[in-house]
Amino acid sequence: MELIDLTLIWIAIIGFGVFMYVLMDGFDLGVGILFPFVGNDEHRDVMMNSVAPVWDGNETWLVLGGAGLLAAFPLIYAVFLPALYIGVFLLLAGLIFRGVAFEFRFKASRKGRWPWNWAFFFGSLVASFAQGAVVGAYIQGFEVEGFSYVGGPLDWLTPFTVMTGLGLVAGYCLLGATWLILKTEGELQDWAYRVARRLVLAVLAVYVIVSLWTAFGHPHIWDRWLANAMVLWIFPTLAVFVGLWLWRSLNRREEGTPFLATMILFVLAFAGLLISMWPYAVPPEHTFWDAASSPDSQLFTLIGILFVIPIILAYTAWTYWVFRGKVRADEGYH
Template sequence: MELIDLTLIWVAIIGFGVFMYVLMDGFDLGVGILYPFARNEDHRDVMMNSVAPVWDGNETWLILGGAGLLAAFPLIYAVFLPALYIGVFLLLAGLIFRGVAFEFRFKSAPGKRGPWNWSFFLGSLVASFAQGAVVGAYIQGFEVEGFSYVGGPLDWLTPFTVMTGLGLVAGYTLLGATWLIMKTEGDLQDWAYRMARWMLGAVLAVYVIVSLWTAVAHPHILERWLENATVLWVFPTLSVLAGLWLWRGLTQRNEGTPFVATLVLFVLAYAGLLISMWPYAVPPEHTFWDASSSPDAQLFTLVGILFVVPIILAYTAWTYWVFRGKVRVGEGYH
């Protein structure tokens, strides 16, 4: 009998990596979604400069989660890639397209930045929607025989996954708006406050719709909720309180509170998702233990990952500390 469950350790590591990616890349994707609606090019310059020092470093967590998933849970790759190939392709294409637009916009003449502005917006929108749709596909499950995916290439795209995709777009947009509240000032900050109020309403509406839809369409998840109602009621209650805290921060024009409250909403939604789906790595049949690699392979890669994660955390903390404070009109690309 093993004294240490390496599978649980890897679930925690990959869950942490994915969670960090959602939080840290979420706000700069949200800024990209808001981008074409800003009033003028000066505001767009500030918006892009607010995420310029950190956006590419934020995506390090996506690489960490993806590489760790391949090493520790190869069955997930064997099912997810054929099942979600188009969705994952759209996600990566959106991120690449957005990165190209990011760099080329600053190299373009001031009057010729329109195409790159829209490229930045579309790349952010497609990447955000694809992430949400992939999460929805995970909730609805996969058609498998043994350890092989036997469904179609578009089974991931359903009305339910479209709703989860739009929900994550709304969530990232709220995160981007609250980031701008914290990082900007003047007219742009006033605009961000207004956008955040609208997006908070959209996020809470989608949260309720997806929860009810999940309960109706997936009886096994509803059964789990009912069996653990004495514990799970905490999450919707805390979500309501976090929403009220966020609204209060917006109405009182606090600068840091809205961003922190939005992060709390994401934490609660993420925790609720994990509890609802646990212990299935490939729902509705295969658990994380079914999907795991050999203990030797898990231990070998674990040694390396334990060195890498502290370095990423230290680099991330240092970057955010160096580039703390407000971003103003006229400040150049970092």
Template sequence: MTIQGIDLSVIWGVIIAFGLMMYVIMDGFDLGLGILFPLISDSRERDVMMNTVAPVWDGNETWAVLGAAALYGAFPLAYSVILEALYLPLVLVLAGLIFRGVAFEFRFKAEAHKRHLWDKAFIGGSVLATFFQGVAIGTYISGIPVVDRQFAGSGWDWLAPFPLFCGVGLLLTYALLGSTWLLIKTDGMLEARMRHYSRPLTYALAAVIVVICAWTAWLHDDIAQRWFGASHGLRSALIAVLAVVAVVMIQKALRKRHSHLPFIAVVGLVFLGYLGLAISIWPNIVPPTLTLWQAAAPLTSQLFALIGALFIIPIILAYTFWSYHVFRGKVQPGDAYH
């Protein structure tokens, strides 16, 4: 739908994609800490890990709320179809986030001999939320059947090899984001451990990306055509080359003991994967058949919501930047944010 030549559906598609990308990156390293928790047994080091995100973790989830609310307001048909198709995985994601959030707050207040229970809840919640986010993404990529503008599949379509493999892939992604985030925020033995873990995690994630790309192309001829067709081959090749450069940069930065560069390179690799997903499904908002324009809300609704979004998004960006700026620097044992 357009107004004076401006396609509001495309604008809303970009806003939703941006909000979800920000969530994946910013809450990704947060969830990654819980995934890495079993590798760290020292309680003081676990406290340091938690304190690296304590001032900002709940604000990171604002981006998921923004993306979901924007989808509901701008593309209500897509919202209803996606929610029905992914109902159980999304409920499990929310359950994991609740467990993680409660554990995050209560472990600092628990008695020493009971803290291990909240640590386990933090680990379980992080793994549960991450895995089923990946399952939801894999199911979405696999395609959601729509007939007569209604979901025409089964509530168990997500229980298939490809979505489950995507769940494992997202666990590796968030773990790598978490380990490289700790290179920025910690020092000493904890930083050394994270540098050690980041190397195999990088190679494992690169292998998973290759498998997912090949699997996706094998499952969907239309996606394979978008990637390898004569008119799109150069674009796909450029993304692939940049992904290889990102992997090489991560390993080189780890060897040279850079603090910030590994995390920046991992974010770049995640962005390239996200860009590849966008290219694969465009212009569909519910692949393989429902486009942005077919699922769009009325023009007046999109315009009204857009005015509010253009007001609130800069505010979210501003307070996000400010919170990270205020709490920049290394976190030391004994520092407390609770």
């Protein structure tokens, strides 16, 4: 009998990695989506400079989550890759276009920047939408026989996954707008305040729509919600209070609170998703324990990753500390 449940430890590690990616890469994806809508090229310089020192480090968490998932739950890949191949391809293509835009935009002349501006925008938009659609596909479940996917290549793309994709786009835009409030000043900050107010309403509306659609469109989740009603009511209640707190902080022109409140909204959404889907790795049939690799494989990989995580955390904290404070137009590309 095992004294330690390695599968549970790996669930926590991968969940932490995915959540850190969503929070930390979410705001710079949001900045990319908002990129074309600001008034002038000088503001776009400031927007890109605000995320340039941290964007590539933020994506380390995606690599950690993906590599950990392959090592600890290889059977998930047998379903997820054929089921979500197109969605994952769009996600990676979007991230590639965005990364290229970071490097080449500042090397181009003023007149030659427009292709990289659009590459930054479309890369961010496609990557964000694909992430939300993949989450929606996970919620609606997969057609499997054993651990073999037997559905079609576009089964992941449904009206529900389109809504979750658009919902994550709106959420990332709110993260990006509140990040700009924190990191900029003057006209650009005023613009970010105005945009953030509209996005709060959009995000809360999507939160309600997706929650109702999830409950009434997926019977296995509705049954789980009924069984855990004494706990789950906490999350929408907290979301309402945090939304009001966020709205109030925007009206009072606070700088750090809107970003913090938006992150808390993501925490609540992530926790609600976890409780709704637990313990299924491949819904609606297979649990994480069904999909787990052997204990020896999990232990061997765990020893290595426990050294890596503190290094990533230390590097991340150091980077954000070094590049703290406001970003101004006369500051160059970091």
